[in-house]
Amino acid sequence: MPELPxxxxxxxxxxxCLTGARIAxxxxxxxxxxxxxxxxxxARALRGRRIAVVTRRAKHxxxxxxxxxxxxxxxxxxxxxxxxxxxxxxxxxxxxxxLGDRGHLVYRDVRRLGVILLLTPRRWATYTARLGPEPLExxxxxxxxxxxxxxxxxxxxxIMDQRRLAGVGNIYANEALWLxxxxxxxxxxxxxxxxxxxxxxxxxxxxxxAVRGRGTTIRDYRTGTGQPGTFQxxxxxxxxxxxxxxxxxHHLALTHAIDQRATYLCPWCQS
DNA sequence: CATGACACCTGCTCGC
DNA sequence: TGCGAGCAGGTGTCAT
Numbered sequence: 657m658p659e660l661p662x663x664x665x666x667x668x669x670x671x672x673c674l675t676g677a678r679i680a681x682x683x684x685x686x687x688x689x690x691x692x693x694x695x696x697x698x699a700r701a702l703r704g705r706r707i708a709v710v711t712r713r714a715k716h717x718x719x720x721x722x723x724x725x726x727x728x729x730x731x732x733x734x735x736x737x738x739x740x741x742x743x744x745x746x747x748x749x750x751x752x753x754x755l756g757d758r759g760h761l762v763y764r765d766v767r768r769l770g771v772i773l774l775l776t777p778r779r780w781a782t783y784t785a786r787l788g789p790e791p792l793e794x795x796x797x798x799x800x801x802x803x804x805x806x807x808x809x810x811x812x813x814x815i816m817d818q819r820r821l822a823g824v825g826n827i828y829a830n831e832a833l834w835l836x837x838x839x840x841x842x843x844x845x846x847x848x849x850x851x852x853x854x855x856x857x858x859x860x861x862x863x864x865x866a867v868r869g870r871g872t873t874i875r876d877y878r879t880g881t882g883q884p885g886t887f888q889x890x891x892x893x894x895x896x897x898x899x900x901x902x903x904x905x906h907h908l909a910l911t912h913a914i915d916q917r918a919t920y921l922c923p924w925c926q927s
Numbered sequence: 928c929a930t931g932a933c934a935c936c937t938g939c940t941c942g943c
Numbered sequence: 944t945g946c947g948a949g950c951a952g953g954t955g956t957c958a959t
Contacts, residue, residue: 659952688935715953732953734937748937767936769953809929818954826952874952875939894952915931918951 658731659715660823661866662877666737667712669880673739674707681754689750693774714787714822726780728773734876735770737763788821791859798856805844810914814844827872827894830920832858834893839926840919893920
């Protein structure tokens with residue numbers, strides 16, 4: 657579920673709690689979320705290690721351990737992470753790390769669509785190479801975006817394709833395309849230079865504002881401190897079908913024509 | 928290579 | 944009130 661701003665918020669919240677913490681114990685409550693490893697091997701690799709760095713790549717949280725291994729958490733639809741001072745019973749807890757006097761890190765995931773990976777430096781290199789550029793890094797320019805926008809697929813699909821561009825999901829794709837005044841079904845490769853520039857500005861702008869708002873909570877998303885985000889109150893189109901467009905006043909529409917995902921748009925000013 | 932269908936899961940909401 | 948259908952912000956795989 658969480659997109660870039662949500663995972664960025666979680667990473668920022670967890671960073672002061674986790675950086676330098678030693679992993680004293682590992683509890684895997686739901687083994688099915690561990691991919692390409694077993695609970696026993698996973699626990700063996702983590703126990704006794706220190707967490708050196710807490711970071712984010714695309715929509716994924718990354719814990720770099722002091723031996724260079726990386727624990728990658730993909731929360732997907734309903735995953736959430738937070739640190740608590742003491743253990744609390746939770747039917748949806750999937751993984752718990754005991755951090756001694758630094759408390760407990762809990763990964764909870766109601767639908768259990770999330771994934772946790774343990775990657776060597778070499779496998780991490782392969783992993784990150786498959787993901788597109790980070791839209792909030794300085795190196796992300798309109799030219800970078802233009803490279804992601806090739807082909808005849810819908811521009812909305814293109815910006816949500818994590819190999820082309822990292823971190824944008826359904827909510828922010830809808831918002832960015834509305835901000836840029838671009839029809840989401842337009843072929844990605846057919847945008848003009850000015851439209852690419854507008855979309856670049858919109859993507860960067862909406863992601864920055866959403867990070868400042870600590871993410872969007874529609875249902876399940878919680879920050880790293882267990883609270884809802886605030887950006888849901890500032891969405892211009894997502895979830896607002898039938899309501900007036902904030903630019904032109906026409907009724908916003910909802911379709912599922914692109915990849916069967918909810919697409920919200922203003923039929924008047926996105927055409 | 929691009930695209931579409933589907934699978935993975937559970938909970939919530941809506942309509943009857 | 945109760946029940947089934949449909950829907951949900953993501954990603955990987957497989958067939959075409």
